[in-house]
Every structure is written in C-alpha cells, then in structure tokens.
Amino acid sequence: xxxxxxxxxxxxxxxxxxxxxxxxxxDIPEKKITVVIGPSGCGKTTLLKSLNRLIDLTxxxxxxxxxxxxxxxxxxARVDVTDIRKRMGLIxxxxxxxxxxxxxxxxxxxxxxxxxxxxxxxxxxxxCLQIVALWDEVKGRLGEPAxxxxxxxxxxxxxxxxxxxxxxxxxxxxxxSALDPISARNVELLLxxxxxxxxxxxxxxxxxxxxxxxxxxxFLYLGELVEHGPAEKFFAEPTDARTKAYLEGAFG
Amino acid sequence: MLLSTSIxxxxxxxLFAVVIxxxxxxxxxxxxxxxxxxxxxxxxxxxILNAIVGSLYLASGATALAFVISIxxxxxxxEYAGRSRFASLTRLSLDILWGIPSIVYGAFAFTIMLYxxxxxxxxxxxxxVTLFVFPIMTRAMDEVIATVPLRLKEGSYALGSTRxxxxxxxxxxxALPGILTAILLAFGRAIGDAASVLFTAGYTDSIPRSLFExxxxxxxxxxxxxxxxxxxxxxxxxxxxxILLIIVSIASLASRISTRRLMKYVVx
Numbered sequence: 001x002x003x004x005x006x007x008x009x010x011x012x013x014x015x016x017x018x019x020x021x022x023x024x025x026x027d028i029p030e031k032k033i034t035v036v037i038g039p040s041g042c043g044k045t046t047l048l049k050s051l052n053r054l055i056d057l058t059x060x061x062x063x064x065x066x067x068x069x070x071x072x073x074x075x076x077a078r079v080d081v082t083d084i085r086k087r088m089g090l091i092x093x094x095x096x097x098x099x100x101x102x103x104x105x106x107x108x109x110x111x112x113x114x115x116x117x118x119x120x121x122x123x124x125x126x127x128c129l130q131i132v133a134l135w136d137e138v139k140g141r142l143g144e145p146a147x148x149x150x151x152x153x154x155x156x157x158x159x160x161x162x163x164x165x166x167x168x169x170x171x172x173x174x175x176x177s178a179l180d181p182i183s184a185r186n187v188e189l190l191l192x193x194x195x196x197x198x199x200x201x202x203x204x205x206x207x208x209x210x211x212x213x214x215x216x217x218x219f220l221y222l223g224e225l226v227e228h229g230p231a232e233k234f235f236a237e238p239t240d241a242r243t244k245a246y247l248e249g250a251f252g
Numbered sequence: 253m254l255l256s257t258s259i260x261x262x263x264x265x266x267l268f269a270v271v272i273x274x275x276x277x278x279x280x281x282x283x284x285x286x287x288x289x290x291x292x293x294x295x296x297x298x299x300i301l302n303a304i305v306g307s308l309y310l311a312s313g314a315t316a317l318a319f320v321i322s323i324x325x326x327x328x329x330x331e332y333a334g335r336s337r338f339a340s341l342t343r344l345s346l347d348i349l350w351g352i353p354s355i356v357y358g359a360f361a362f363t364i365m366l367y368x369x370x371x372x373x374x375x376x377x378x379x380x381v382t383l384f385v386f387p388i389m390t391r392a393m394d395e396v397i398a399t400v401p402l403r404l405k406e407g408s409y410a411l412g413s414t415r416x417x418x419x420x421x422x423x424x425x426x427a428l429p430g431i432l433t434a435i436l437l438a439f440g441r442a443i444g445d446a447a448s449v450l451f452t453a454g455y456t457d458s459i460p461r462s463l464f465e466x467x468x469x470x471x472x473x474x475x476x477x478x479x480x481x482x483x484x485x486x487x488x489x490x491x492x493x494x495i496l497l498i499i500v501s502i503a504s505l506a507s508r509i510s511t512r513r514l515m516k517y518v519v520x
Contacts, residue, residue, distance in 0.1 A: 086412030109411040
C-alpha cells in the first residue's frame with residue numbers, strides 16, 4: 001500500500017471552453033518519483049501547474065475539484081497561495097534564471113521568506129549549489145550574472161534555487177528537454193538522489209526517461225487519466241488498450 | 253541602411269553644426285558661471301547660470317515626481333490589471349495625454365493657478381512639466397515591462413513570492429535598462445520644453461532659493477535672447493542652445509553607460 005502525499009480529487013481545468021483536464025482523481029505517493037507521461041498537449045503541464053496553483057496566473061482558466069496536500073485542499077479560500085508554492089517547488093521546462101547574480105538567484109527565495117543576509121544565508125547558498133553539483137563550477141564567481149551560465153548549469157541553478165526555499169514536493173516539467181544528453185543525465189541522477197527527501201512529480205513525454213526514473217506512473221491522454229500504477233506493473237502489464245498502444249509507440 | 257543612417261546622422265550633425273557655428277563665439281566661461289548683469293539683454297555682461305540651474309532644478313524635479321507616479325502605474329498595468337478594461341482605458345488615456353501639446357498643459361495649469369491665486373514659481377513649473385511628461389514615461393515603461401517574459405515571473409511565483417515581490421524584485425530588475433531609457437526620455441522632454449513653463453514657472457535673472465520663487469529655464473532663455481534686436485545677444489541664444497545640447501548629451505551618454513552596466517544581469 002502506498003502512502004499518498006498528494007490526493008487529487010475530481011480535478012477539472014477549462015481554458016476558455018477547452019477542457020484541458022477531465023475529472024482527474026489519483027494519489028501521488030510520498031518520497032517517490034511519480035512520472036506523468038503522455039503525448040504533447042495532453043495536459044501534463046496543466047496538471048503540474050494545478051498542483052502549486054501556478055495555473056492561477058493563466059487568464060481564463062477555470063479550475064474545479066480538490067488537490068489535497070497534508071489534509072488541506074490547496075484551492076481552499078483560506079489557504080495562502082505563496083505558502084503552497086513554497087512547499088511545492090516547480091522546475092520549469094526551460095531554465096529561467098532571475099535577472100540577478102548567481103548568489104542572488106539562490107538567495108532570492110530564502111530572502112522573500114524572511115532570511116537575513118549573513119553567514120547563514122551564505123551557507124544555504126553553498127549547500128544548495130553543492131546538492132545540485134554546481135558549487136565547484138561557480139564558487140569563484142557567485143557575483144556574476146546567472147544568465148552567463150550554460151543552459152545545463154542554469155537548469156541546475158534553478159533546481160538549487162527551488163531547493164533553497166525548503167520545499168517538500170518537487171514538480172518537474174520536462175526539466176531535461178532543453179539540455180544536452182550529459183546535463184540531462186546529471187539532472188536525472190540528481191532527482192534519483194533527491195527522492196529520499198522529496199516527493200517528486202516528473203512530467204515527460206519521453207518513454208525511456210519515464211522507465212529510468214519512475215516509481216509510479218500516471219498516463220494522461222487528451223486531458224483524461226487513462227491509467228496509473230506502480231512503475232513495474234504499469235510497464236509490464238498495462239490494462240488499457242490506449243496505454244498498450246502508447247507503450248508500443250503507436251502514437252506520441 | 254546607408255540611407256537611413258545618413259538621414260538620421262545628417263540631421264543630427266546639421267543641427268549641431270548650425271547651433272555651434274552661430275553660438276560658439278558667444279560661448280564663454282562667464283556664460284555658465286554668472287547670472288545676467290544689468291543690461292544683459294542689451295549686450296551687457298553676465299551669463300545664464302540662472303537658466304542652467306533653473307532648468308536642471310525643474311527637469312530633475314519633474315522627472316523625479318513623474319517617476320514616482322509612473323512606476324506604480326506601469327507595474328500595475330502589467331502585473332495586476334492584466335487584460336482588464338481598466339488597463340485598456342488607462343492606456344488609452346495615457347496615449348491621449350501623450351499627444352496633447354505642452355502649451356495646453358501650460359494653459360491648464362495656469363488656469364488652476366489663477367483659481368488658487370498662485371504665482372509662477374519653480375513649484376508650479378515642476379507640477380506642469382510633470383503632468384506632461386508622466387504619460388510619456390509611463391507608456392515607455394509600460395512597453396518595456398510588457399516584454400518581461402512570463403517564464404521569468406513564473407520562476408519567481410513558483411518560489412512563493414507575492415505579486416509585489418515579483419513586480420519589484422524581478423520585473424523591475426529585468427526591465428531596468430528600459431526604465432532608465434524612459435526616465436531619460438522624460439528628462440529630455442522636460443528640460444527642452446518652453447511652452448509649458450512660460451506662464452507657470454515664470455522667468456527671473458536670479459537663481460531661485462525656494463520652490464515658490466519663479467525660475468528661469470534654458471528654452472525660455474534662448475527664446476528671450478533670440479527675440480532681442482541685438483546681434484550679440486542673439487548669438488548668446490545659440491550659445492545657450494549649445495549648453496542645452498551638452499546637458500542633454502551628457503544625460504544621454506550617462507544613461508547609455510549605466511544601461512550597459514545594468515544589461516549585465518538581464519536575462520535574454
């Protein structure tokens with residue numbers, strides 16, 4: 001039996017009439033990597049953004065249903081949305097460093113949540129950069145603009161920046177798609193290491209990547225939840241005809 | 253390519269050439285270090301320090317005041333108002349305000365001054381100039397802030413920041429070079445305008461010691477000197493023009509240099 005960290009209950013998302021997510025109900029297990037797969041445009045990113053309510057920024061989005069984390073519905077009117085987003089860090093498809101130095105990129109999150117400048121913050125910045133294995137590459141030039149880093153380094157910087165606000169859940173939206181194979185592998189290894197501390201939801205449309213990373217799999221197709229289950233079972237004995245076709249490479 | 257460069261550069265050089273050729277001989281140290289002495293407008297000694305300092309006071313004051321008004325409006329339009337009707341109404345109003353000639357602002361402020369029984373002063377000059385430069389500054393900032401990529405804001409929101417934090421710490425930072433350009437644009441318009449300050453700021457041969465004294469400005473100094481019958485004084489008008497050009501060029505150059513430094517952190 002899995003221990004659920006996030007419970008999604010009858011989640012529906014509409015964009016100006018387009019039904020992007022249809023009645024999604026699923027549990028996401030604690031401290032595992034849950035991979036959301038499916039062809040492009042099937043609602044994977046929408047699902048991720050619905051979890052930390054980044055979808056609120058999309059004009060014209062209508063959301064109904066529940067996303068329960070630690071017994072609280074994130075869509076409850078009494079919930080502080082900044083707290084939700086702090087607890088569920090999102091790593092985007094294309095890394096977007098903030099327009100500031102490498103140091104300030106990491107320190108930005110802790111600072112907005114009340115951290116004061118000083119040796120404690122320096123330590124946080126170093127730790128986070130160590131975790132993503134970027135420290136050795138940037139330690140001598142923390143004051144340089146983050147935009148000067150390579151794309152692979154930028155993505156690790158974005159991960160470090162996310163970790164710096166001490167989230168409990170990591171939401172990853174195809175974080176390797178803009179990276180070269182070596183950087184992509186580093187990110188994958190990093191996530192495998194991080195799953196002992198974090199619940200990770202990882203979106204991808206690359207099946208081989210899903211097989212490498214997944215402990216649990218959710219398959220979305222045209223906004224519908226087709227099938228979900230533990231990775232071994234999902235890949236070995238899919239039950240739905242659409243899942244079988246997808247795994248055989250019939251589409252997507 | 254060559255044609256567009258030569259048209260732009262050509263008009264710039266032609267303008268500089270005429271002003272410099274006609275004014276260079278009248279330019280002297282006393283021009284920029286002394287206020288007008290008795291009989292200055294008849295060819296007497298002295299300079300136009302009153303107008304130089306007055307213009308700097310007025311343009312800096314108006315630019316600063318316009319900035320205080322513009323930055324919250326520009327951020328509001330982009331980060332809060334979204335595609336709402338308020339936003340488009342605000343933009344439409346700003347565009348109309350932008351198009352109104354500065355003399356109309358002068359007349360408008362003058363009416364209010366008459367109503368309040370106020371006299372022409374540095375204070376009213378600043379108010380009037382602020383009124384006509386803030387739409388320019390706001391729209392220029394608005395255009396720049398609108399280009400800040402959504403993914404950058406999402407990155408900030410995803411860390412749990414509020415709208416205000418994102419607006420002030422990320423959006424403003426990314427747009428900083430453009431914001432600086434908007435400020436310079438407003439400063440240039442503020443220092444160069446004669447019509448709006450004619451009735452509202454007045455003119456005086458001394459440097460104002462308080463906000464409520466009248467103040468001289470360079471464009472009006474040029475106007476008054478040009479309209480005298482004395483050729484030497486007319487030459488001084490061109491010399492004043494050179495001084496105005498130098499001030500604007502320095503401001504422009506300074507903003508160029510600081511923009512380049514600020515560009516360093518901007519994410520492409």
